[in-house]
Amino acid sequence: MELDEHRDGEGSAGLTRRGLLQAAGLGAGALYLAGCGGTSQKLVSNSKQVKVASGIPGPPAVGGRRGGQITIGWEAEGNSMDPVIGYNLTSWDALCNCITAPPLVFGASGDGPYPNAAEHITASEHNSAYTVRFRPGVRFQHGRAVTAADYVYSWERVLDPKLASWASSYLYPIEGAEEVFKGKAKSIKGVKVVDPMTVRIQLHEPDLTFPNILAQPYMAAVPREVVQRYGKDFPHHVVSTGPFMLSNYNSAAQTCVFTANRKYLWSGLPYIDKVNYRWGASAQTELLQLEHGNIQSIGEGIGASLVPQVSAQPSLQKFVVRFPLPAVLWIGLNCKRAPFTDVRVRQALNYAVNRSQLGRVTYGTGEPWGLPFPKTLPGFPRKATQYPYDPARAKSLLRAAGAEKLSFTLTSTTQDPYPNIAQVLQQQFRAVGVQMSIDTVSSNAYNTATENKNFTAAPTEWYQVQPTALDILTSNYTTGASSNYWNYSDHRVDALANDALQAPTTSRSNAYLAQAEVLIARDAPGIFLEALNFVDGRSPDLENFHYNVFYGTYYDRLWT
Amino acid sequence: MARYLGTRLGLGVLTVFCVVLLTFVLMFVVPGDPARTIAGPRATPQVLALVRSNLHLNQSVVAQLGNYVVGMLHGDLGVSYVQDQPVTSLIMGRLPATIELGLAGLFLELVLGGTLGVWDGLRTRRSRALAVVNVGFLSVPTFSLAFLLLLLFGYELNLFPIDGGTGGTRIVLPALTLGLFGMPYYANVVRDAMQETLAAPYTRTAVAKGLPRSQVLRRHVLRNALSPALTMAGLDFAILLSGVVFVETVFGWPGIGQLQTQAFYNVDRPVLMGTVVVAAILVVVATLAIDLLRMLIDPRTRLATR
């Protein structure tokens, strides 16, 4: 199947740990195309205020004060500040909101993508080739002007087999990209420099979603001379085009500092002078530090087990903001393992779950959601209906399947909020005569078990990084998809995924996806539980605070 | 003496080697895929395969162990899988802060535990209240103890920084946590040793000789009572130096414990092995130092008399 050829590795390994979430993906974005910009602002001429460029994509960016600094607390160190290597939450935040300015960017609620370091992008008639014109006057943080050749170099770098970037497979839709990754070619055949500021990208086949890739941090330009000068140390001396430049990385002291890039392509931004990262403190300590003013934001947000503290302590409430994410949590069921080979058993368990009771032990980090695709998807014409709580129906389905005395094991981890969810589910299933035992294993053992499909049931999460349901679909539910640990396979779903990818417009694409969701919901390769929220802890003194559902906090336009 | 030292050092090297061997094998028993933590959850099987071959993870365990030992003999502890930095520089970066906290913690343990132990040892009846306090500190998890101290002295009373800042006072709370946590161990051991020595014949002799009470205490009782505490202190210091992860995370202290724990979760085997090698060397050196010191303090265990 054509779809699988290049989709086979899209995404992988259930984006489980909140700390390990995020990575880029593909998907049908909106039909934005040439010059269709984001929110545009008038040039402010108030002399007291900073002059800010017009046409900045995303939330409002005018009216701020220059100066000051903020400190973000993290639990884990970033895995790398190299745009093609970084994937964990700390790195992702730094890459998206400080270091890089990719050609396109998504809007705050996942809309777009809109032109950013690219001035505009034009699709060929069937979305099988794209012409990208880069914005003139964009400079690297060290001063040199960026040209089309820099992008060609940077994209080849994503495919460099020596770097083994996780993002490499996302470029496979481009003609000749896979050959570069496999070491068979030095340059990408499908990427042609048309003039110093323009490239033409030829794809293997129509792909409506390709521009979403151009809105990922690994597609931003990095200067060849800096990469070569620092070699292995490049991640600690990274230079790109974003609003803040990495000026100091101190692994031993568990801190790094980003200073404002005054050559940023959106002149006037950023307002603040410095963004400090500090990692290695526990979540509880971070909450105290936030309240105390030592840090201005908790990078990973407030986890389910700490949210009740906010309910108990009213003075904390002003520090907390909730954002619905295009993300879901469910129990994946291994469709090739008894007792889940029978679709009726899988459906029965979906009816047996009281999702609102479950919501009470995840404290607003999730809300009841009985469907496979995320709740918030822009312009998604949802057709599937959620599984209601219906224990009687669950019992009759189990009876019909001859599985009145059902028992199975849930392979889980101690990752928040899995233990609570597992224990509440255990109770709820007992009410319909199902015995679920919980096997808690280390996160590494969990990864091994799911990857080898050596489990019966396992809790999992998926955080989309693009606005289309193709992201979750082609990673989790198409035949042989790399995160399809559920052994789920339905040729109609595969066909719909392919149709959605090659559809001429976003609305057509979404219509196919809505049909696919109906099929997946009915086949129930999982017990669908929650739509996830990001519960952010941040100082109320931060002005013009905005959050992007894919990238995180907009540091470039906030002020103190 | 020189021969004894030589044998001990030789055996010490052997011990470290055994630890390396054992840990290396154990690491492969614990499930986990380094390629997955290097390349992240979205990496495809193709990328994972490439990562494995780039890092020579395809080689057999024996070959990997061989490479590691050869590197180690050349002072090369390898390169971190995840951070792509030399392990030696990662560990050296954490060492100053770790030693600082280890020394301060050990000092407070000895002072708090020693004082309580001597005080309780000198009493004719043991203090029940003290026993309860001791048991309390013994049972409280370090994480809770650390967090409560942070909450009380850092947050509520605002006496010490809670952000792991750079001031000189930032060491107080983490060291105090370690001190309180270790206190009961020392208090118990010192108290028991005190009673043992107070009842010993040589104390009677000393008293009978008419030596002043303070001198008997200092020259005979304390000196002998310190021996078991010393055994503990040496080992304790080695363990403190190999990292105290809960205290480090609560106070955001950049110590080796965090490095090791992160490495464990990331399946970052070179870093994990590096911290283990350092810990093993510390333990070997500490035990040797203890045995030598004991000979110095307690003549009865001196080699010559054996």
Add this chain to the structure above:
Amino acid sequence: MALLAALIVFALIAPVFGPPDKIYANGISAHGLPLPFGSADHLLGTDSVGRDMLARLAYGGRTTLEFTFISNITSIGLGAIVGIAAGFLGGVIEMVLMRITEIFLSVPTVISGLALASVLGQGVFGVVVVVTALYWAWTARVVYGETLALRKRPFVEAAIAQGVPSATIMRRHILPHLSSLLFVIAALNGAAVVAIGAGLSYLGAGVQPPTPEWGAMVNDGQNALQYMPHEVLEPLICIILTVLAFVLIGEGIARRGAVSLRRSWLDI
């Protein structure tokens, strides 16, 4: 002794307090918080998913007391044997045994614990073996030091001179002098054993949820330390009482034993 008996009785009558894993619909307040200490239906409050703390504490006692006792006996037994043998016999035996001890002291707990647990499987048995493997070396080291000192005592030297067999000397002369020390170690280890058990549960290798266990309950409650301290304090008090029981029993034995007719020559 009475204290320990009370704890055991508390664990034995656990079923009186109801099931430990039942999630009560009214077990969580309207704000989504657990019920505090002293609530009408749940005297000791509820935990973060709405289960009765009293029932969980009682059932948790069964698990915790079981593995604490067993692993304390095994780890101290092994440690004492090795420590005495190395300290008394000396020579090659001493060198070999003490180097093995060092090896065990050097391998990080998480790795050895998890590796062992992944071979042995989960549950109480696994915890006992892991704790024994981790703690015997510590005991051996302390006992070894004490034995070295005892070996040079006149009564031991006299026994050696009389040609009493080594095994008899170790049993009759050395071990009794170490008994109070061993009880101190048992008390000191008691708390650590509970913590290790909880740590293993956290790493997915110990006792599995929803089976209650004091150490794991303390761990789970730590997030609620600021607003619902009963979640930590109640299991913690149980642990403290257990350890205290060990300490008191140790003292009792020391008082009764012939060895410890102790008095201070300073106070004459």
